[in-house]
Amino acid sequence: MVGFLVFIRPSDLPKVAPVSPFRHLDERKAAIYENLRDLQFEYRLDKLSDDDYAATKVELQKELARVRAEEDRLKVELGQITGKTPPPPRAPEVVVAPKQNVCPGCGARFEKALKFCGECGKPMSADPEKKHDAEIKQ
Numbered sequence: 001m002v003g004f005l006v007f008i009r010p011s012d013l014p015k016v017a018p019v020s021p022f023r024h025l026d027e028r029k030a031a032i033y034e035n036l037r038d039l040q041f042e043y044r045l046d047k048l049s050d051d052d053y054a055a056t057k058v059e060l061q062k063e064l065a066r067v068r069a070e071e072d073r074l075k076v077e078l079g080q081i082t083g084k085t086p087p088p089p090r091a092p093e094v095v096v097a098p099k100q101n102v103c104p105g106c107g108a109r110f111e112k113a114l115k116f117c118g119e120c121g122k123p124m125s126a127d128p129e130k131k132h133d134a135e136i137k138q
């Protein structure tokens with residue numbers, strides 16, 4: 001009676017299609033969605049018992065989960081082949097203190113922007129003109 005159901009088994013389809021490896025997975029998903037739609041339809045028409053409906057729905061959802069898992073696995077596999085996996089972790093970026101936190105006089109670095117250098121007492125400023133002044137005074 002559930003003649004509309006076409007179960008798609010992994011063995012029915014090639015593992016990897018030459019053109020797009022995702023194509024057969026997309027086709028399987030499309031078929032599952034279609035079966036789910038049909039199932040809903042039949043159920044609304046009272047052609048299916050609650051049990052049949054629930055059981056079939058669970059089966060289809062399981063199949064869908066399998067296809068999605070296969071998709072994820074394939075993505076990882078392809079990434080490894082094409083080298084599109086994330087690049088190896090880089091060394092942590094060196095945090096360069098903003099200019100205004102570096103004393104133009106002595107080069108001392110401070111975590112906070114200060115008006116005057118805590119080391120030599122010279123004015124700390126990102127303003128290029130003032131920095132120039134400070135350099136002249138030296």
Ligand SMILES: [Zn+2]
Pocket residue numbers: 103104105106107108117118119120121122
């Ligand atoms: Zn200083």
